[in-house]
Amino acid sequence: MKQDIVLKVNGTTYTVNVETHRTLVEVLRDTLGLTGTKKSCNEGECGACTVLMDGKPVASCLVLAVAAQGKEITTIEGLADGVKLHPVQEAFVKHAAIQCGFCTPGMVLTAKALLDKDPDPTTAEVRRAISGNLCRCTGYQQIVDAVMGAAATMKKSEPV
């Protein structure tokens, strides 16, 4: 059964006519064309489909699109300011925390949510925060370095 739903993604309001059994990741990718969000395990284990809902990371393969109405959704496309990358994205590039790139959008969003909540995490806290984002390339060390690096940069650029 199709119905009109209203989604707020990266600050833009979209009205789309979708079947009620479509998950958020399917609507983001297939209907809105926001293919930055990846779909991998489709059962909430891998974290590739992570998006932020009201600032909190969720597995968008486990969210019905109809149930995401009324929430502020942030995907990886919504992070950069024009061509200026978000500090977390910049740190991922700088620390070579990206190889195949499939886990990267979810990893970056999870890291951003962590730093928004806790600007000064320990490496153990970073590892715990990203434990739901699987990366099969990097062995995680560069990713942890990048998140710690981003934390340092973001702290420095904060107004005192």
Next chain:
Amino acid sequence: MFIKRLPAFEYHTPSSVEEALDLMEKHGNNGKYIAGGTDLLIAMKKREAVPDHLISLGGIESLKGITPDDKGVRIGALTTLAEIERSEIIGKQYLPLRDAVGVMASIQVRNLATIGGNLCSAVPSADSAPPLMALDASVKLEGPEGERTVPLETFFTGPKSSILKNREVLTEISIPKPHPVSSGCYLKLMRRHAMDLALVGVAACLKLDSERKVCKEARITLGAVAPTPIRVPEVEAELVNKEIDEAVAEEAAQIAGSECRPISDLRASLDYRCDAVTVLTKRAVIETLKRITG
């Protein structure tokens, strides 16, 4: 691996429990309640559940939130695991539950999954069950014939089954206020440090006398080692009216290892799980004592 899409269904968004019960009445056996969806949607993708109607409890505000009162604390069934993890009162007074929500799934799942959903799914390894049973929690069930409140201890009947009747909704979990000279903890054994089901879970709650020496009350519960989460009275009896030291904790832990009834599966063997129960029970008792005596 499966890349399945969800089967089609009609989606309903009641704003009260009564409305939800009416909808379920109307759609009979083809309806299912959905809370966080982190179990049900996966079951539907695997076609283990194919409901024609999904009745979402997510819009029912009365089912959300953590409310302390003079008797203890009430947790709405739709409260997410992440909300419990962040709750100050849970972090201060209900430590076994705080321990459990911190080691469940991933942050992406904890932001969606609800405490009521974790109990209603009733899997033997559900992490929220042993700590809540050790804390003497009760659950409120509302159905077409009215509401009833039962101790969580009596809620589970087998793997993925409970006393919850077809149209009933678990609406609230209540935990009594802990005694001033008491504490508890929950320990979980996993194959990695996060994002895994419990191989074994052990929760302990102890109450000491005013001298902080003799154990006056003990509640020990085990997860993932029987068809349901279980309480082990034999272990508790071994602890009560004693000054607990290493030797007493070890004795009680040995009993726990022989009282559990785990299965062997691809994640761990029966023998390993029994040994792990012994080790974790001892650690849980010692850790709880530390938390009480500081």
